[in-house]
Amino acid sequence: MSIDPAVKPVIAVDGASKTFGAVRALSEVSFSVARGECVGLVGHNGAGKSTLVNILNGSLTPDAGTIHLEGLAADRYSVVAARASGLRCVFQELSLCPNLTVTENTRIMHSGIKGLGWRRNAAALIRAKLDEIFPGHGIDGGQTVAELSIAERQMVEIATAFSQSDHAVRLVILDEPTSSLDSSLAAQLLAYIRRFVAEGGSVVLISHILSEILTTADRIVVMKDGQVVASGPAAEFSVDTLVGAMGSVVRARDARRVFEAGAEGGPVLQQRALGNAEAMDFVAYRGEILGLAGLGGHGQTRTLVSLFMNAGGDWRGRRQTKIAFVAGDRHVDGNLPLWSTLKNLTLTLLPDLTRLGLIDRRKEASVAGNWRERMEIRTNDLGNPILSLSGGNQQKVLFARALATTAPVVLMDDPMRGVDIGTKQEVYHMLRVEADKGRTFVWYSTEMDEVCQCDRVYVFREGRIVAELTGEDVTEERVLAASFAGGAA
Ligand SMILES: Nc1ncnc2c1ncn2[C@@H]1O[C@H](COP(=O)(O)OP(=O)(O)OP(=O)(O)O)[C@@H](O)[C@H]1O
Numbered sequence: 001m002s003i004d005p006a007v008k009p010v011i012a013v014d015g016a017s018k019t020f021g022a023v024r025a026l027s028e029v030s031f032s033v034a035r036g037e038c039v040g041l042v043g044h045n046g047a048g049k050s051t052l053v054n055i056l057n058g059s060l061t062p063d064a065g066t067i068h069l070e071g072l073a074a075d076r077y078s079v080v081a082a083r084a085s086g087l088r089c090v091f092q093e094l095s096l097c098p099n100l101t102v103t104e105n106t107r108i109m110h111s112g113i114k115g116l117g118w119r120r121n122a123a124a125l126i127r128a129k130l131d132e133i134f135p136g137h138g139i140d141g142g143q144t145v146a147e148l149s150i151a152e153r154q155m156v157e158i159a160t161a162f163s164q165s166d167h168a169v170r171l172v173i174l175d176e177p178t179s180s181l182d183s184s185l186a187a188q189l190l191a192y193i194r195r196f197v198a199e200g201g202s203v204v205l206i207s208h209i210l211s212e213i214l215t216t217a218d219r220i221v222v223m224k225d226g227q228v229v230a231s232g233p234a235a236e237f238s239v240d241t242l243v244g245a246m247g248s249v250v251r252a253r254d255a256r257r258v259f260e261a262g263a264e265g266g267p268v269l270q271q272r273a274l275g276n277a278e279a280m281d282f283v284a285y286r287g288e289i290l291g292l293a294g295l296g297g298h299g300q301t302r303t304l305v306s307l308f309m310n311a312g313g314d315w316r317g318r319r320q321t322k323i324a325f326v327a328g329d330r331h332v333d334g335n336l337p338l339w340s341t342l343k344n345l346t347l348t349l350l351p352d353l354t355r356l357g358l359i360d361r362r363k364e365a366s367v368a369g370n371w372r373e374r375m376e377i378r379t380n381d382l383g384n385p386i387l388s389l390s391g392g393n394q395q396k397v398l399f400a401r402a403l404a405t406t407a408p409v410v411l412m413d414d415p416m417r418g419v420d421i422g423t424k425q426e427v428y429h430m431l432r433v434e435a436d437k438g439r440t441f442v443w444y445s446t447e448m449d450e451v452c453q454c455d456r457v458y459v460f461r462e463g464r465i466v467a468e469l470t471g472e473d474v475t476e477e478r479v480l481a482a483s484f485a486g487g488a489a
Contacts, residue, residue: 291474
């Protein structure tokens with residue numbers, strides 16, 4: 001839809017700047033959203049998107065510039081006041097309380113639900129919104145959040161943000177809402193966003209999956225190094241022009257290998273499918289990029305963890321590591337939040353950096369500096385705490401931690417969550433080069449584009465492998481057919 005410029009924006013910031021120590025995260029950014037509009041916000045990791053979101057949300061005060069939210073006086077701007085004026089935010093780092101149930105978490109976000117029947121009312125509120133956005137979701141309000149998968153937690157956060165109790169929902173900011181959702185859940189959400197804006201709501205959609213921005217947003221704003229560098233109707237952009245505006249290079253896709261199973265010395269990993277005659281065994285060969293696909297939560301992560309444990313992994317770095325693991329849920333399995341970026345990166349390399357029980361600090365800094373360059377980890381000092389990095393940059397550190405080892409097998413649990421497209425393309429290339437040298441990658445991904453980079457793919461359904469696709473047969477249609485029908489690929 002086209003937005004009438006005469007229409008007053010629901011929210012507008014003008015000339016906003018923000019610095020963190022030596023880092024200039026935002027520099028004179030102006031940004032606005034109109035009623036009935038979905039604005040797509042894109043930019044490389046560390047471009048300043050989340051900082052802008054925090055300013056819109058009221059949790060950060062800009063060093064300079066003004067902010068206006070319809071119906072709220074500028075001098076009263078705060079998180080609570082913005083929420084009361086209809087602004088909702090779903091953050092990249094999910095914020096539910098893990099020890100409480102879905103219903104109890106809903107009640108925390110909707111303080112207007114009070115009285116004796118609060119539990120029943122909160123349960124009904126969240127169930128209705130989950131049913132509306134993600135029909136067939138299978139989430140029970142009585143489940144503790146810690147029991148939910150990362151995708152289910154993301155769904156609950158999204159449904160909580162869109163559900164309405166005491167205040168009308170007018171503007172919802174979604175910071176990478178599909179990063180943990182498989183393609184069918186992502187499609188459900190994007191369709192819901194279109195329905196929400198058609199009814200007059202407003203949405204800011206941040207994503208590194210440019211195809212979903214192009215198909216869902218009315219207008220796109222591109223950020224680079226803390227500034228807005230391009231803005232216009234979505235129809236005027238393509239993936240290539242967006243990538244170019246973000247300052248990345250469009251890289252041609254590497255050729256997939258037609259892998260001849262066993263030709264290079266037999267399997268490096270295998271696991272028999274027990275107790276089910278229809279399930280296929282898992283086998284990975286030297287030098288291949290093996291994808292794990294299917295709907296999210298159908299046993300892919302469980303398989304990776306059991307492969308890791310069976311291969312003798314114990315989550316501690318050892319000299320000549322046999323197998324490395326890139327965690328997808330960086331908060332639960334990846335980051336050591338109180339440690340520096342450097343220490344987080346070199347954790348698995350310590351045996352190689354140690355002599356006579358002492359870490360060679362110079363060597364450690366040099367190895368980490370090298371990986372910072374290769375992965376374009378944006379921080380002015382590797383001594384900075386890991387949590388001071390943007391989400392995508394934290395994920396790059398976890399990737400570097402695994403790739404920097406000499407492990408011949410690397411397991412990856414949807415590792416590109418939140419990584420920008422330029423870096424992703426570099427990493428895809430890096431994986432191909434390493435695979436050509438004989439390394440094996442087992443790669444679970446919720447992004448179809450990534451699944452299609454693999455030489456061979458196992459499709460999972462209900463906890464087991466139901467189909468195997470190879471070479472040119474690895475297509476979105478075949479993966480989806482097998483995900484739903486099992487073996488019908
Ligand atoms: N609390 C903080 N302390 C120090 N630096 C910070 C802090 N928050 C953000 N930064 C820095 O500000 C810059 C912008 O970060 P921001 O999180 O806004 O990027 P982003 O565009 O959201 O990136 P991503 O796509 O990875 O989420 C980064 O260099 C980041 O390291």
